[in-house]
Amino acid sequence: MKVLTILGARPQFIKAAAVSRVIREEVTELIVHTGQHYDANMSDIFFEELNIPKPDYHLGIGSGNHGKQTGEMLAKIEDIILTEQPNFVLVYGDTNSTLAGALAAAKLHIPIVHIEAGLRSFNKKMPEEVNRILTDHVSSLLLCPTETAIQNLTNEHITDGVYNIGDVMYDAVLYNKTLVESTSTILERENLNVKDYLLITIHRAENTDDVDRMKSILDAFSQIPDNKVWPIHPRTKKKLEDYGFQLDQIPNLQVIEPVGYLDMLALEMNAKKIVTDSGGVQKEAYFAEVPCVTVRDQTEWVETLIEDANILTGTDTDKIVEAVQKQVAPSYTPVFGDGKTAEKVLDLLKNYLT
Ligand code: UD1
Ligand code: UDP
16 A cells, blocks of 8 residues: 655644654555745754654745645646555645645545544634645545544535544654653753743734734733743744844743754643644643643634633733633643544555455
8 A cells, every 4th residue: 555645844744753653564655745844943853853754755845825835736746646656645734735735636536535634713714724624625534633523524514434533643742752751951951940931832824924913912922921932933933023023022032943843842841831823732732731822713623622721812912911821720631532543544544445
């Protein structure tokens, strides 16, 4: 069995590390890296520290407007599918790389396996929402992380090939947790004390590309006296420079470059609270039982909202400040699978062909 896996963005490398390790025991996997993320700390670092096999194809597409970026990926992935004739094309999540892989495969009648199928924010202005709806509607195996995702697909009349296999990011955390504890030195390097800082990540286009929303978020950070550490996404860094916002005016804020996965898990596990608009980080906060504040208007990960473990504030300054100050003590409920999601992917691939 030959599987062609399409990767391009940071969270996809992390998910693939967990899945590739398992499926390669019985499957021939070829990896295509679209080049959507290309800085060393957005790409290479994950391949190195998570032992992801080197990509068989690197498309070097880079950044660009959605149509151009997705279109260039589509054309190149089509050539690779024609050459390799895989049994499946495997895509993760909801990025432009996901959609390009799915479209290329659908046109060539290659079954698509979508890991993280069925998520919805119900906001079609998000590029991710368009990518995931279109990908789900052409996929043959829709591998959902939660019951909510299954229900979302049912509501769109997609029921064939749909399975709740749990969340591969939970596999990744369980696999790497001990390694994080024994190897990460990020707290020492950044002079941070356990449970004495907020961890911030912001990169969602709906925030970064709207000057008013970004100002409102930064105003909240200015009003929050706690120590804060912010590994800044290159998109956000660029936008803040364009807007002329000065992060050094914000008290007790350390802005650092994006970090590797093990350091990121260490920052999450030891944070007092996390403020984010990331999908993956909301879940990792919940896995680590660290309270989270999500500066978005919707979340796909509604399970994390239980007992205010994750508080959805939008970008209203007062709401963010209030949510950060609220005392909550989340405890993880196992709604994201059993940490053996990758094994279920392998089983379903094998079953599909028999
Ligand atoms: C993409 C995904 C988003 C995902 C995120 C994970 C889409 C539409 N969006 O958003 O769903 O949550 O990845 O991090 O696919 N840049 C660099 N160096 C890099 C990568 C990006 O400087 O290595 C800068 C460029 O200015 C680029 C901008 O970041 O234009 C945005 O990158 P892009 O990949 O288009 O989208 P993300 O915001 O990273
Ligand atoms: N992450 C990381 N380093 C960072 C920021 C995030 O390794 O500096 C990891 C994080 O732990 C999670 C994933 O990247 O596993 C989330 O990716 P991101 O926030 O870029 O995208 P999203 O999940 O929102 O699509």
